[in-house]
Amino acid sequence: MTGFLLRKTGAAIVVVLAVSVLVFLGIRAIPGDEATVMSDGDPTAIPYYRHLYLLDKPMPVQYGRWAWLALQGNFGRDHSGIPVTTTIVQRLPATFELATLSLLLAVLLGVPAGVIAATRRGKTTDVGVTGTAVVAHSVPHFWLGLLLIIYFAVDLHWLPATGYVGWSNPVENLRHLVLPVIVLATGVAAGLMRQTRSAMLDSLGADYVRTARSKGLSEWRVVGRHALRNSLITVATLIALDFGALLSGAAITESIFGLPGFGRLGLDAINSRDYTMLQGVVLVTAVIWVVVNLFVDVVYSLLDPRIRLTAVPR
Amino acid sequence: MSVAVDALETVPAINPRSRRRRLLWARFLRRKLAVACLVVIVFFVLAGVLAPLVAPFGYKAVDFEHVLAHPSWRHLFGTDYLGRDVLSRLLWGARASMTVGLLATALGMLVAVPLGLVAGYYGGWPDAAIARGTDVMLAFPYVILAILLAAIIGPGLTTAIVALGIAAVPRMLRISRGESKSLREAEFVPAAVASGAGDVSIMFRHILPNMAPPLIVAATLTIPNAIIGEAALAFLGLGIRIPDASWGIMLKDAQSYPQDPLLAVIPGVAIVLIALAFNVLGDALRDILDPKLTR
Numbered sequence: 001m002t003g004f005l006l007r008k009t010g011a012a013i014v015v016v017l018a019v020s021v022l023v024f025l026g027i028r029a030i031p032g033d034e035a036t037v038m039s040d041g042d043p044t045a046i047p048y049y050r051h052l053y054l055l056d057k058p059m060p061v062q063y064g065r066w067a068w069l070a071l072q073g074n075f076g077r078d079h080s081g082i083p084v085t086t087t088i089v090q091r092l093p094a095t096f097e098l099a100t101l102s103l104l105l106a107v108l109l110g111v112p113a114g115v116i117a118a119t120r121r122g123k124t125t126d127v128g129v130t131g132t133a134v135v136a137h138s139v140p141h142f143w144l145g146l147l148l149i150i151y152f153a154v155d156l157h158w159l160p161a162t163g164y165v166g167w168s169n170p171v172e173n174l175r176h177l178v179l180p181v182i183v184l185a186t187g188v189a190a191g192l193m194r195q196t197r198s199a200m201l202d203s204l205g206a207d208y209v210r211t212a213r214s215k216g217l218s219e220w221r222v223v224g225r226h227a228l229r230n231s232l233i234t235v236a237t238l239i240a241l242d243f244g245a246l247l248s249g250a251a252i253t254e255s256i257f258g259l260p261g262f263g264r265l266g267l268d269a270i271n272s273r274d275y276t277m278l279q280g281v282v283l284v285t286a287v288i289w290v291v292v293n294l295f296v297d298v299v300y301s302l303l304d305p306r307i308r309l310t311a312v313p314r
Numbered sequence: 315m316s317v318a319v320d321a322l323e324t325v326p327a328i329n330p331r332s333r334r335r336r337l338l339w340a341r342f343l344r345r346k347l348a349v350a351c352l353v354v355i356v357f358f359v360l361a362g363v364l365a366p367l368v369a370p371f372g373y374k375a376v377d378f379e380h381v382l383a384h385p386s387w388r389h390l391f392g393t394d395y396l397g398r399d400v401l402s403r404l405l406w407g408a409r410a411s412m413t414v415g416l417l418a419t420a421l422g423m424l425v426a427v428p429l430g431l432v433a434g435y436y437g438g439w440p441d442a443a444i445a446r447g448t449d450v451m452l453a454f455p456y457v458i459l460a461i462l463l464a465a466i467i468g469p470g471l472t473t474a475i476v477a478l479g480i481a482a483v484p485r486m487l488r489i490s491r492g493e494s495k496s497l498r499e500a501e502f503v504p505a506a507v508a509s510g511a512g513d514v515s516i517m518f519r520h521i522l523p524n525m526a527p528p529l530i531v532a533a534t535l536t537i538p539n540a541i542i543g544e545a546a547l548a549f550l551g552l553g554i555r556i557p558d559a560s561w562g563i564m565l566k567d568a569q570s571y572p573q574d575p576l577l578a579v580i581p582g583v584a585i586v587l588i589a590l591a592f593n594v595l596g597d598a599l600r601d602i603l604d605p606k607l608t609r
Contacts, residue, residue: 011446011449014446015446015449015450015453018446018450019450019453019454022450026462026466027462027465029466030465030466031466134590134593134594134597135586135590137589137593138538138542138586138589138590138593139586139589140542140545140546140582140585140586140589141546142545142546142549142565143545143565143578143581143582143585143586146565146568146569146578146582147575147578147579147582149572150572150575150578151575154572154573155572245455248455248458249455249457251455251457251458251550252457252546252549252550255550256569266457266458266461267457267461267550269461270461270464270465273465275465278461278462278465282454282458282461282462285453285454285455285458286453286454286458287453289452289453289455290449290453293449293452
């Protein structure tokens with residue numbers, strides 16, 4: 001187990017290092033550096049800002065300094081002088097809440113639907129559920145968001161179209177999140193349904209299920225106790241990965257619904273050409289994904305010890 | 315010797331390959347839904363290719379006298395806030411959509427398939443290195459990739475194709491690696507070695523053709539993601555830019571006119587239709603090409 005943990009953590013560190021180098025080089029590749037943006041057309045100010053942002057130093061020095069500070073949680077300051085870390089920390093709660101609620105709804109819809117479809121394989125119910133999932137998978141999030149805003153916010157005035165209210169006012173907080181949660185949960189639920197269905201079909205075809213049936217157990221017990229429990233390992237992994245994707249990939253939904261979340265920061269940064277901010281945001285996004293993956297690998301190996309032996313890269 | 319070869323060649327029509335192909339076609343034609351999807355796809359591709367010929371108006375042609383007009387015989391789907399014909403913009407948008415959908419998928423395959431072949435064939439450190447590379451790619455959501463690319467080369471068609479192409483790599487890489495790994499154990503590999511084939515020739519002339527079915531399915535299922543991604547990036551201002559037509563830009567414009575919901579419904583329905591057609595076709599192809607999965 002220790003060897004497995006070390007190997008996985010080592011791999012994650014290598015990935016984070018590679019990601020940080022790529023992010024750094026990507027930002028340097030942008031034509032017109034931070035100094036050009038900040039000097040605002042005044043050529044005499046350029047050297048000052050080049051010095052301020054260390055742009056007059058060699059690249060390895062720049063990278064080393066940035067990476068060293070980033071390790072300590074310091075991503076520099078944005079154009080208005082506010083530390084990037086402060087802004088990221090401020091923006092995370094909204095994204096975290098959105099991701100958690102969306103995932104909750106998606107699991108409640110997707111997993112039971114997948115189980116039902118698998119037990120009625122080939123019947124009308126299965127075709128209906130699977131068909132709904134394919135349709136849900138083919139609908140672009142942002143379009144669904146747009147339609148929900150037009151119908152429920154503009155036409156019916158039931159729910160607010162955009163904005164976010166903090167946790168101090170729970171009712172308004174939830175009212176603002178209903179539509180974005182529906183939008184994000186739809187896609188995730190469709191994916192979970194399909195994956196649960198195929199995991200259930202696998203375990204329903206396994207020998208231990210035949211044994212359970214031949215012992216005369218009720219269908220309910222066979223499905224619930226034997227097949228479902230064995231499928232849950234796979235499904236749980238996928239749920240965790242979905243959470244990682246929701247944390248880092250909610251940019252579009254957040255920008256349609258005007259939510260001050262972390263996902264939108266990258267878009268805001270590029271619109272204001274704030275490269276220090278962009279660099280920090282991209283790195284944090286990537287690190288969140290790597291950490292969630294590492295977590296999934298470790299938990300998976302606890303649930304299913306066989307994986308430790310075959311843990312060659314998937 | 316030469317007599318025997320001649321005799322073989324004159325035997326009519328028991329070419330196993332063309333027989334297999336006819337069998338697959340027959341299986342495909344029996345699925346009415348899959349055929350309908352293919353028709354939808356052909357329709358949209360034709361719309362994209364023929365947009366300059368069949369569109370009743372130019373995609374940039376404004377008509378300030380008929381702004382936000384309702385559907386009529388002159389403007390079948392109405393006009394937008396500048397009086398541009400929605401149907402014409404829809405047709406031109408199909409062109410952007412199909413271009414990005416197909417090219418991003420092609421780019422993804424071009425990168426992923428050779429890497430997957432090598433990783434699965436050799437195993438060991440090349441496999442581990444490619445797996446780490448995939449992890450790095452997975453750490454960048456496609457919107458973030460597009461943001462970076464848009465900052466470097468500017469927003470546009472290329473940014474959308476490259477960002478969505480890279481996003482498609484990990485999944486295709488996983489599939490081609492798995493196939494390559496299992497096909498490496500097939501009987502034809504030692505046979506090829508015995509006849510003096512090198513690693514490269516075994517990988518590309520013997521293993522690659524045999525992984526075509528799962529790759530065709532994967533490509534068919536990647537195209538709709540790229541199509542949706544194209545619209546999303548254009549919507550965010552990272553993909554195709556105004557004044558060019560894209561379904562994403564039409565939706566972006568519609569956002570400001572919620573009192574005219576048709577403007578938002580029409581491009582969205584187009585996206586759902588084409589994405590659905592590819593997704594259903596992909597599922598059907600999986601059943602047809604890989605019967606062991608269905609039984």
